[in-house]
Amino acid sequence: MGGTFDPIHHGHLVAASEVQARFDLDEVVFVPTGQPYEKGKVSPAEDRYLMTVIATASNPRFHVSRADIDRDGPTYTIDTLRDMRAIYGGDSKLFFITGADALSRILGWKSAMEMFSLAHFVGVTRPGFELTDEHLPRDSVTLVEVPAMAISSTDCRARATAGKPVWYLVPDGVVQYINKRGLYRG
Numbered sequence: 001m002g003g004t005f006d007p008i009h010h011g012h013l014v015a016a017s018e019v020q021a022r023f024d025l026d027e028v029v030f031v032p033t034g035q036p037y038e039k040g041k042v043s044p045a046e047d048r049y050l051m052t053v054i055a056t057a058s059n060p061r062f063h064v065s066r067a068d069i070d071r072d073g074p075t076y077t078i079d080t081l082r083d084m085r086a087i088y089g090g091d092s093k094l095f096f097i098t099g100a101d102a103l104s105r106i107l108g109w110k111s112a113m114e115m116f117s118l119a120h121f122v123g124v125t126r127p128g129f130e131l132t133d134e135h136l137p138r139d140s141v142t143l144v145e146v147p148a149m150a151i152s153s154t155d156c157r158a159r160a161t162a163g164k165p166v167w168y169l170v171p172d173g174v175v176q177y178i179n180k181r182g183l184y185r186g
């Protein structure tokens with residue numbers, strides 16, 4: 001599952017858990033973006049990486065990859081998938097989890113058609129967005145309904161900046177990390 005995770009929240013974690021169970025996946029690898037070229041200014045990659053590690057540490061099937069943050073230049077999923085293929089080998093089956101919002105824009109991503117040959121995409125429901133695969137190649141995507149979590153990183157950041165609580169929107173350790181590092185204080 002790729003994401004900017006600025007910060008990682010329970011919407012990400014619930015989606016990953018549901019997809020892991022649905023496909024009986026050996027692992028879910030969270031891949032924080034290095035330079036998400038479509039987003040504006042984001043928190044330092046090491047902070048986003050560490051929050052992702054903290055949030056996933058208790059789940060033995062969850063892992064975090066530095067592949068995107070250690071690669072120079074803008075982050076493209078085609079590179080993420082090539083790296084994952086190199087690490088996990090040609091026999092492994094790769095899935096790439098995306099929320100409904102990301103899936104709707106996916107044909108605009110770099111080398112989109114090649115991405116579909118490297119992984120099977122899993123589109124998950126997200127409150128406020130329509131989930132559809134009508135625009136995508138047949139059999140390239142499976143749509144999965146996940147428990148509705150009306151949480152976004154944007155809202156978590158805005159709440160933190162305004163001094164409102166983010167408890168229970170993000171894991172406890174992530175709240176503590178945000179406070180310790182003074183993230184999103186504006």
Ligand SMILES: Nc1ncnc2c1ncn2[C@@H]1O[C@H](COP(=O)(O)OP(=O)(O)OP(=O)(O)O)[C@@H](O)[C@H]1O
Nearest residue numbers: 003004005011015098099102126149151152153154
């Ligand atoms: N609440 C959610 N439910 C399901 N999927 C989600 C949810 N939030 C994010 N995702 C998906 O997780 C992936 C990573 O998302 P990202 O890190 O950009 O979080 P975000 O909440 O969308 O961030 P931002 O508000 O900063 O844009 C994307 O595929 C996104 O669609």
Ligand SMILES: O=C(O)c1ccc[n+]([C@@H]2O[C@H](COP(=O)([O-])O)[C@@H](O)[C@H]2O)c1
Nearest residue numbers: 002003004033036075076077078109110
């Ligand atoms: O490959 C691309 O062109 C591309 C464009 C936008 C987003 N992505 C990927 O989509 C995932 C979610 O991105 P984001 O920006 O919504 O956190 C993350 O893994 C990004 O690298 C990929």
